[in-house]
Amino acid sequence: MRTLTDDIKNHVGDVVSVEGWLHKKRLLGGLTFINVRDRRGLVQVVLEDKDEVEKLRGMQVGTVLKVEGKAVEEPRAPGGAELHEAKLEVLVPVTDEPPIEIDKPLSHKPDNLDTLFDYRVLGLRNLQEQKVFKIRSAVLREIRRYLTENDFTEIQTPKIVAGAAEGGAEVFKLDYFGKEASLAQSPQLYKQIMVGAFERVFEIGPAFRAELSATTRHVSEVTMLDIEMSFVDHDQVLETIQNLTYDVLSKIYEEFAAELKSLNAPELKITEKFPRYTVEQVHELYSKANKADTTGEKDLTPDEERWICDYAKKNDGSEAVFVTSFPKEFHKFYQKMADDGTVQTADLLFRGIEIATCPMREHRYEKLVEQMKEKGIDPKHPGFKYYLQAFQYGLPPHGGCGYGIDRLVEKTIGLGNVKEAILFPRDLGRLTP
């Protein structure tokens, strides 16, 4: 029976069998140490028998092994236990030298990211690299837990859609059995439709953006958390997103304290209530503190996003901040306007970057059709027929958010590029691996 590496210490005195990958060899003459990696981590194996050591001659890191040995308590060993009198069996011999080293931290310098992604298949065997994706997995687990506990239903909506129904961002076009289709840039329309059935829904899935953006925060395939909830006002929407974010971040920083520290993640500074600033306030504060005048600008500049997060961290004790009251130039046809002429939407910023956009939707059928016409969108377009049906037959006031999972993971860990938080990132130039 197979014993996992982190379980060796519970079998002291027994002969156990471990299966995994050769992770590191250290030959000291009459004594050889090897590390074997499995899904739980590493175990040290001590080899004194020359014949056993000889089995590893020419075998490179990555060789798949079965090791049978006696579990021994040993304070000098990593983890406090190791295997002695080991018998090796090479299950999959590997004689090719790996192109990168996996037992040392991989370079995450911007200039070297290309190498990191080219050799992703092997790089992910690096324990340090794995931590990023263990944390990502846990972030998704906590999001699902929180939303499920709060009565949300998880849904999946089509990623092949008819035309560019939403307008706005560039889409990837594809040939769908002779019809023109595109990859969904957001589940926007579908999740609104689903509010008519389940009241509260969320989806975690890919969204495809064909924009020619080459920055540290853009990829063309992004993992989005989409939330939509009904019978609420804008404040309640923001509260939900705030509580979700607070809850997830707090739990991750508790559960992964050691991993985050070893990845040089910053200390988490966050408050239960996130500070809120209007776009206008940010422009004023920023212009006052910097040698710049952004008061005429509509949107926040990337530098303002970074600055306001720093400001909120110092003044409000929170690295997460809401920016509200976007000018009407930002209005999308499905969003609700506020009485003061601004759009009822807010951006959630965390550690200097936009993590989520959180608007109220226009739920009144006639008003929605009117807003579509104002934006030059034809409500009769077949792409909108079923969407509008949901409104025609009754949709309550609702709102939600599009929440960037990749950016959240990136910033939670304190990485410098969103692509580092993605297993196999897709950008302007990268389609493999």
Place this chain on the structure above:
RNA sequence: GGGCUCGUAGUGAAGAGGCCUAUCACGCCUCCCUGUCACGGAGGAGAUCGCCGGUUCGAAUCCGGUCGGGCCCGCCA
């Protein structure tokens, strides 16, 4: 789409007109080493300095082009 940058062994770096027959670290190969854990020691192999052209007595180094990265802006998550 606009601007700015960078390409040197498998990997990460140094070299910025002649000191280069290109340096270092890790990895790899051979040997030594009984408590290593970024093991240590001795030796060795491995690079037409991204590619093409130009300037020059002489180019990894300067110039032009080209290909491939990166960063910023715009746009967004």
